[in-house]
Amino acid sequence: MTVNIAVCGKFHFANYVKYVSAQGYLQKFYYAHKRATDATLGLPAEQIFNFPFKEYLVQGHGRLFGTVGTGPAHILYGAVWSRAVLSAWRPADLWHVMAHGHETAVVRRAGRDGARVLAEAVNTHPDNQREILHREAERWGVKGVSLHRSTRDARLIDEIASADRVLVPSATVARSFVERGIDAERVVKLPYAANLSRFFPAEHPIPNGDERRPxxxxxxxxxxxxxxxxxxxxxxxxxxxxxxxxxxxxxxxxxxxxxxxxxxxxxxxxxxxxxxxxxxxxxxxxxxxxxxxxxxxxxxxxxxxxxxxxxxxxxxxxxxxxxxxxxxxxxxxxxxxxxxxxxxxxxxxxxxxxxxxxxxxxxxxxxxxxxxxxxxxxxxxxxxxxx
The missing domain is CATH 3.40.50.2000 (Glycogen Phosphorylase B;)
Known part of the structure; x- marks a missing residue:
């Protein structure tokens, strides 16, 4: 069985793709990050497809405009990345994709190939997110938070709906999708982890000391x-x-x-x-x-x-x-x-x-x-x- 992993970014995937490869499943890791990241993945070059141009577009946008216009801009940058993935396409039995509104073309192509699709949702259902953020915006007097689905939200929902299984990191995320019509039998929960070579306790913990200090x-x-x-x-x-x-x-x-x-x-x-x-x-x-x-x-x-x-x-x-x-x-x-x-x-x-x-x-x-x-x-x- 061959598996391709595709994420329009890097996210947490870079922490574990080498372990998936070691178990014999990984055929190709499609992602977008700075070129130097390739050397940190622990993968042979033939298993890596990196399109860093998308990441440079995002970073440039942030430096020039901050968070202004990020919605439409990121849809465009994601489309550029998807086109690059399609141009370097290698069929696989299963595609594990990050569902965040940038993978729609990848999911559809995998479906046409007859491949299985595992779509990963890193956050709760977009409708749940908007309802919470709209309520919070009113509470704190923040403008510009809409209750209407964005183009990216609609694409993300389409990616989830088209997938064979939905991978979620918590019960909170699972509930949000099931409550909005996703069959609970399609949802798989797998909590995230930490890089224990980088994050570990102090060898000699510093005492909390004087309780009078903050x-x-x-x-x-x-x-x-x-x-x-x-x-x-x-x-x-x-x-x-x-x-x-x-x-x-x-x-x-x-x-x-x-x-x-x-x-x-x-x-x-x-x-x-x-x-x-x-x-x-x-x-x-x-x-x-x-x-x-x-x-x-x-x-x-x-x-x-x-x-x-x-x-x-x-x-x-x-x-x-x-x-x-x-x-x-x-x-x-x-x-x-x-x-x-x-x-x-x-x-x-x-x-x-x-x-x-x-x-x-x-x-x-x-x-x-x-x-x-x-x-x-x-x-x-x-x-x-x-x-």
């Missing part, structure tokens, strides 16, 4: 409505700088930049931290917090857990897949600054429990939350689809 909190992710940072900022404002010290890592969605300004001086902002430096940053903090309102499963949660850093996250972030509340982390109600403030205030008072929680999280991560195990389970899915 609790150091870090949140990683694009700063906008979806990941819930405004609820976190509001919770930290209520607690005050003597209780919590917040670091936000990620680019700022231009739609929320003005609203974010009202919290100026209440947090430290890092625009970008390279992945190779992320562990160092995480270990400088007491707690990782991700209050997402809509997510698939944030890999940043997996990475924090792997470092032995206690995690506070919502079920909507996908954290319910690996966090046992009160044992390996903490689950908090989405969209509630009150709930966040109450939990963070308690943890600031009881910080001696955090190393115990973090150690339990790291132990669980070492047993199963790694990309090699993920790839083995994915190959089982391939085998079932080919049977």
């Amino acid at each position: 609790l150091k909190i870090v949140c990683v992710g694009t700063i906008g409505l979806r990941k819930g940072q405004f609820h976190l900022l509001e919770a930290c404002r209520r607690l005050g700088p003597d209780v919590v010290d917040l670091t936000l890592v990620g680019t700022v969605d231009t739609a929320v930049a003005a609203r974010l300004g009202s919290y100026a001086g209440q947090f430290r902002h890092l625009q970008r931290v390279p992945n190779v430096e992320m562990r160092t940053l995480l270990l400088e903090h007491d707690l990782f917090v991700l209050p997402s309102l809509e997510e698939g499963l944030a890999v940043s949660i997996c990475e924090a857990l792997a470092c032995g850093l206690p995690v506070v996250a919502t079920r909507e972030s996908g954290a319910e897949e690996m966090v046992v509340d009160g044992e390996t982390g903490f689950l908090v109600e989405a969209g509630s600054a009150d709930a966040l403030a109450a939990l963070l205030g308690r943890l600031a008072r009881e910080r001696e429990t955090l190393p115990v929680i973090g150690a339990a999280a790291a132990a669980v991560t070492r047993r199963w939350l790694n990309w090699e195990t993920y790839a083995a389970q994915l190959c089982d899915v391939y085998a079932q689809m080919g049977g």
